Amino acid sequence: MLTRLQNAVEQWGGKNKLIDQWLNNRRQLLIHYCQLANLPPYDNSPQLPDSDGVHHFCNLLVDYVSEGHFEVYDQVVSECEKHGEDSRQLASRIVPQIAKSTDVALDFNDKFGAPFDDDDERMMELDEALSRLGQAMEERFAFEDKLLDTLHRHYSEELQAQP
Template identity: 60%
Template sequence: MLTKLQHAENAWGGKIDLIDQWLNSRRQLLIQYCQIAALAPYDTSNDTLPEANDINNFCNSLVDYVSEGHFEVFQQVIAECKKRDQQSQQLVSQVLPQITDSTELALDFNDKFGVKVTGSDELWLQLDEQLSKLGQALEDRFALEDKMLELLHRQYSEEAQPSS
């Protein structure tokens, strides 16, 4: 996921503040995810569970990320696509419901783990499985978001081009 993020940053970064902000939020979320999931380069290799505070912080970032998408970034993409062609509008109308599926999974994860889980809580037993499901959903979501970001980037790039 971090490699795909790097490709997205290389392709669209540095040109539009909204995209830069969005990709930076994604980077921070991925770093936190890798830390609590003990993925490289944060693999602790000693089978310790993440700290409840770290999970709580991740859940806060997760909710912030999906909220930012739905209430800021996607609204701007939709507005820009309305100015464009029917094909762009059609792509957005196909992609948004799929993104919403991952939003629901993220909010469910937050509902389960967003409160401080104690060491004796049975939720700890579900953490690895739930993190794995969430990781797959996030990877799928990022691919869909990238389609929308490409549309937004293309729109701004065309507007910046001098008319011939």
């Protein structure tokens, strides 16, 4: 996921402030995800994450999902509609696919977003829930990147067509 993010930043970074902010927020989300899931390069802690860390991650997760749906997708879809039927159809197929991961993210937040004690039963389910969420977010990022690629491709074509 971090490699995909780096590729996205290299490909689309610097083109639009909203997209730059969005990709930066994705980076923060992924860093916190890797820390919670004890994944490289944050795989040096043998203990379970604390309630504050999980709660902070849930806030980042909801913010990222909300920002996508209520700010970024609208702008990207609007731009895709300007670039013809193929782009509009692609956007109309991709956005519902992204919505599936939103449900997984909101379910995760509903379950783990509230503060808990170290001996809370939910902690026994955290690893499996993180795994499920990670898979959903990986798929989401791939769909988001398709939207960004379509927008970038048409933006690049417009720049090349200008004298």
